[in-house]
Amino acid sequence: MVSSLRPVPSPIPSLTQKSAPSAHISLHLRPRLRVVAGARTSDDYHATLKALNSKGRSPRKSLGQHYMLDSAINEELISAAGVKDGDIVLEIGPGTGSLTNVLIDAGATVLAIEKDPHMAVLVRERFENINRLKVLQEDFLKCHIRHHIHSLLEGGSMSNANPSYAKVVANIPFNISTDIVKLLLPMGDIFSQVVLLLQEETALRLVEASSKSSEYRPINVFINFYSDPQYKFKVPRSNFFPQPNVDAAVVAFKLKQAADYPPVSSTKSFFSMVNSAFSGKRKMLRKSLQHLRSSLEIEKALENIGLPNTSRPQDLTLEDFVMLHDSITKV
Structure with a gap:
């Protein structure tokens, strides 16, 4: 019954509270959003809070949840991957769907894998009228991605396009970034580009x-075996909610074929x-x-x-390492 329902206390600051980040958040990248017919509103601090409040949610540290507040950075992410109309x-x-929003506006068909069931529902509802999005509520490290x-x-796919390879574009949880890299890079048979937003220290390493x-x-040997990596740009920590203790960076891995x-x-x-050896x-x-x-x-x-011989x-x-392996494995 309606009378039995009680308002869920907001776990994050009210939109009327003056708790927004400083006005000079991520201004090293100016918004360059395209004008797209039917494009949705860009995500920012208040839109992110509103989305989280709609589900009575707060970012979960255990899932490494930090939400991007600058759509211009999302634009730079998809630019680094060369995302174009018809791409998978x-x-x-996906969190609240801020990057998803930009990918859809770029004409991509998006497969979003979300471990948090509440966020999976939020993204499904946000884009319920879009037929180029599929949201799976799964743990990415355990799902059958191939x-x-x-x-x-x-x-x-949900579009008429039939590309030979898919791409990966993601703002991933810092705490599982190495695991994700190890899982994705050997998949050059299905992915051409993997563009990830990582903790800056990890990106540099x-x-x-x-x-x-x-x-x-x-x-490092693993990464260069399977890909050609390139550091793209730094993303200051002030661009995220909640603000992490470290800056981030975008890395593009061009995957090699077998x-x-x-x-x-x-x-x-x-x-x-x-x-x-190590x-x-x-x-x-x-x-x-x-x-x-x-x-x-x-x-x-x-x-x-x-x-x-003292190496x-x-x-x-x-x-x-390749030559050494070849030498010592010969019978």
């Missing part, structure tokens, strides 16, 4: 760390070797890889590819 785009964690994307690429760098890790991967006999064996980062490879071959054989393999993992490039 995967969005991870199945979902293949069904769209093979003609089951993933893209710019190279051999000889103290930040060089197995993930034919363009470095030639290794087994990717599983290759990355197992790389991980072992398990003792200060150790020389002749020590950390001696479970694969004897120390003398490792030394010989290093010398065969033109490296000192450590941070001394090797992707190409060096």
